Amino acid sequence: MRGGRDLALLLGLTLVALPGCGKSTKQPVATIAVITPISHGVTAFGRGIRDSVDLAIREANRRHAVKGWTLRLAVGDDQSTPDIGAAAARRLAADPTVAGVIGTYNSGVASAVVPELDRAALVMISPGNTDPGLSRSGGSRPHADYYRVVTTDAVQGPFGAEYAYRHAGARTVAVVYENKPVSEKLALAFKDRFTADGGKIVDVEAVPAGTTEFSAIVPKIAPLRPDLVFFGGEYPLAGPLAAELHKAGLAAPLMGGDGIFDPKFIELAGPGSDGDLATAVGAPATALPSARRYINDYKVARYREAFSNFGPYAFDAANVLIDALARVLPGRNRIDTAARRAIERAVQQTDKExxxxxxxxxxxxxxxxxxxxxxxxxxxxxxQAEIAEFR
Structure with missing residues (x-):
């Protein structure tokens, strides 16, 4: 998965031959699929997710983690677009070798992908979805085959609000969000906690999905002189918004969730971005002794893209699935519906470091x-400014 394959990904799916998948092998093959943005959308996150799963599979094959089976990778490029993600999910679900899916990054894509996988009894473990509604709806679980290794915006929004009020000293905030359900939920979760803590929201603005033109809202926000601007959305929009706010003379920092935490945000926002803030799920891999080997192995593998904040979670998600396969597949020679359901049950039982x-x-x-x-x-x-367990 080291570059040069994006054109093929545009066509739908890429199958990747991994160590242990030589011509002479007679072992059955179990495919671990990834659905994530590769050619369009938040590709800085998607490519790191893809390559981290690739790394986990390569390591598993080298140590023969799933006795009697060889693992391979299939990649579906969802382009951060729900319809494209759903089409990739249908193709993967029809492949009898697919044992599970790692993805998606985008919560909006997940809402279209998960029902397709549910129908095929395929488990999906997300390294990046933060929309609470994917796992809880009216107190029930809407998708039995859906898991995630990152916390949700029901936690991230209040966490950011508490930091803004108690540590950044913000007392007035303007809230802007991209007109997508997950971005709105994050923004409103921030708003509710900030006001509960005693802060004041001076403006709330929704902007069209995908826009990078903010001339209609910047003149509204700048004269209000808020202490902070909170943005619900991702770096392709957050960067240009921050640049326009700085150009309008607003010195207040822009704050966002995990979707803006990428070097690309700083590039798009320009030199005025110093002081801007982002929350992100989990702790940084570079601060974790447990991630040192992963970081080194990723570097040695010479992937062309950085692993991003979500690569370590994709690596963990892949290993959760690999552990489940190691418990379910030995003694079987094919992946049928019964095997897929057993894999899901094994994932639910996960309790590991x-x-x-x-x-x-x-x-x-x-x-x-x-x-x-x-x-x-x-x-x-x-x-890094602060790491905390939020309760």
Missing amino acids: GITGHIAFDRYGDTVTRELTVYRVSNGVWK
Whole structure:
């Protein structure tokens, strides 16, 4: 998965031959699929997710983790677009070798992908979805085959709000969000907690999905002189918004969730981005002794893209699935519906230490870990400001 394959990914799916998949092997093949943005959308996250799963599979094949089976990778490029993600899911579900899926990054894509996988009894473990509604709806679990290894915006939004009020000293905030359900939920979760803590929301603005033109809202926000602007959305929009706010003379920092935490945000926002803030799920891999080997192995593998904040979670998600395959597949020679359902049950029983920390799931398929990090831009680089377990 080292570059040069994006054109093929545009056509739908790529199958990747991995160590142990030589011509002479007579072992059955189990395919671990990834659905994530590769050619369009938030590709900085998607490619790191893809390559981290690739790394996990290569390591598993070298140690013969699933006795009697060889693992391979299939990649579906969802382009951060729900319809494209759903089409990739249907193609993967029809492949009798597919044992499970790692993905998606985008919550909106997940809402279209998960029903397709549910119909095929395929488990999906997300390294990046934060929309609470994917796992909980009216107190029930809407998708029995859906799991995630990152916490949700029901935690991330209040975490960011508490930091803004108690640590950044913000008392007035303007809220802007991209007109997508997951972005709105994050923004409103921030708003509700900030006001509960005693802060004041001076403006709330929704912008069209995908826009990078903010001339209609910047003149509204700048004269209000808020202490902080909170943005619900991702870096392709957040960067240009921050640049326009700075150009309008607003010195207040822009804050966002995990969707803006990428060097690309700083590039798009420009030199005025120093002081801007982002929350992110989990702790940074570079701060975790448990992630040192992963970081080194990823570097040695010479992937062309950085692993991003979500690569370590994709690596952990892949290993959760590999552990489940190791318990279910030995003694079988094919992956039928019964095997897929057994794999899902094995995932639910996960209780292990990963490179990102403890991994276990509650009855909704959500991670039991609620650790998050605040980052601040300093001298043109994201730097860790606080790591905390939010309760």
